[in-house]
Amino acid sequence: MKFQEIKNNIFYCGLNDCDRRIFDELIPLEHGTSYNSYLVKGSEKTAIIDTMYPPKTKEYLKRLADNQVGKVDYIVANHGEQDHSGSIPALLEKFPNAVVLTNPKCAENVKSMLHVSDEKIRVISDGEEVSLGDKTLKFIFAPGVHWPDTMFTYIKEDNVICTCDFLGAHYTFSDVFAVESQELEKSAKRYYAEIMMPFRTMCKKYTQMIKDMKVDMILPSHGPVYTRPDFILDLYTDWTSDLPKNLVALPYVSMYESTKEMVDYLSSKLNEKGIETFKFDIVDDDLGDLAMALVDAATIVMGTSMVLAGPHPMAVNVAYLAAVLRPKAKFASLLGSYGWGGKLFDLIVQILSPLRLDLLEPVLVKGKPKSEDFEKLDVLANEIYEKHKSINLL
Ligand code: FEO
Numbered sequence: 001m002k003f004q005e006i007k008n009n010i011f012y013c014g015l016n017d018c019d020r021r022i023f024d025e026l027i028p029l030e031h032g033t034s035y036n037s038y039l040v041k042g043s044e045k046t047a048i049i050d051t052m053y054p055p056k057t058k059e060y061l062k063r064l065a066d067n068q069v070g071k072v073d074y075i076v077a078n079h080g081e082q083d084h085s086g087s088i089p090a091l092l093e094k095f096p097n098a099v100v101l102t103n104p105k106c107a108e109n110v111k112s113m114l115h116v117s118d119e120k121i122r123v124i125s126d127g128e129e130v131s132l133g134d135k136t137l138k139f140i141f142a143p144g145v146h147w148p149d150t151m152f153t154y155i156k157e158d159n160v161i162c163t164c165d166f167l168g169a170h171y172t173f174s175d176v177f178a179v180e181s182q183e184l185e186k187s188a189k190r191y192y193a194e195i196m197m198p199f200r201t202m203c204k205k206y207t208q209m210i211k212d213m214k215v216d217m218i219l220p221s222h223g224p225v226y227t228r229p230d231f232i233l234d235l236y237t238d239w240t241s242d243l244p245k246n247l248v249a250l251p252y253v254s255m256y257e258s259t260k261e262m263v264d265y266l267s268s269k270l271n272e273k274g275i276e277t278f279k280f281d282i283v284d285d286d287l288g289d290l291a292m293a294l295v296d297a298a299t300i301v302m303g304t305s306m307v308l309a310g311p312h313p314m315a316v317n318v319a320y321l322a323a324v325l326r327p328k329a330k331f332a333s334l335l336g337s338y339g340w341g342g343k344l345f346d347l348i349v350q351i352l353s354p355l356r357l358d359l360l361e362p363v364l365v366k367g368k369p370k371s372e373d374f375e376k377l378d379v380l381a382n383e384i385y386e387k388h389k390s391i392n393l394l
Helices: 054-066 088-094 104-114 182-213 230-239 258-272 287-296 313-325 346-355 371-390
Strands: 004-007 010-012 015-017 033-035 038-041 046-049 074-076 099-102 121-123 129-131 136-141 151-155 160-164 217-220 245-253 276-281 297-307 331-338 363-366
Touching: 004 217, 015 054, 054 088, 074 088, 074 136, 088 104, 099 104, 104 121, 160 182, 182 230, 182 287, 182 313, 245 258, 245 287, 245 313, 258 276, 258 297, 258 331, 258 363, 258 371, 276 287, 287 297, 287 313, 297 313, 297 346, 297 371, 313 346, 331 346, 331 371, 363 371
Parallel strands: 046 074, 074 099, 099 121, 160 217, 245 276, 245 297, 297 331, 331 363
Antiparallel strands: 004 010, 010 038, 015 033, 038 046, 129 136, 136 151, 151 160
């Protein structure tokens, strides 16, 4: 298929992966993904910015050949992860005169992970510019969104920026330009939640930096190109803000409906008080939906049945995921039901401890909840209400 021109001799030469259903073997993809690669033709030199996921290398090389790409001088590696750098060795074989342009950290990754030799790499510094003739590539190091080796490539004369994974979305398309929709917004949020949220502070910094640059377009390495940068930048400004929303996330696993009954009761009491809730069945629901709720939630209440003498392993898994995603939530509690005894909450509290959440009194029940247990849930609902009020969410 013919390359789509993005602007003045800047072409999209990436590929869709419509069949990919899970990323990082962790969270399902609703729309597959794209691996974006950009061909930049200057009057003197030609560069390719980011390459391809290794299983797609053959298709990628064919696409370059079909579009008569006969000369590549520079291969820009914005990031060492293999969905973007994995095809560098094959490109170097096809274009033996090409040189990889990248930062020191990414150079180490490309050498160690892809076995690219030193003489094929030119290490550039932060802010350095490389001329293609009538176009100039400027490299902006952006460590932490999301690897230490990440950088952006700004094409000066065209005022467009290639942001690598930052500001991306797992989304496929036939036209590279973003059509703003709720579906795209949801995909971008899911992507942010899973990949960028652990680095929220850095995301906030680079969102503002790109806003200040007033670029004409954002070219990420997954998902469509944004011709109206404020669409994605405004979303990131919201998601990365320090203030959570008036939302309680309630992930739970319930073996005999007792824990579910407690979750349902607490949720309805919170709703009566004007607090939004997101109930999440850990066994059946899509982890991506929970990750998105964690972008906004002020409070996390985990519900778990007891298995043997501890929390349900599926609840432990979700607690671990919540801890590594580092959401901005401020408060937490736990509820659950046991049969014969053990420690239901200790392990989950320990796993969540890096989040430094203000822990509200948990509610532990033997078997089915009784009237005094529902009273404890009323107390918990009140406490959450007061906490949300204390940070001006109500
Ligand atoms: Fe899309 Fe960090 O790779």
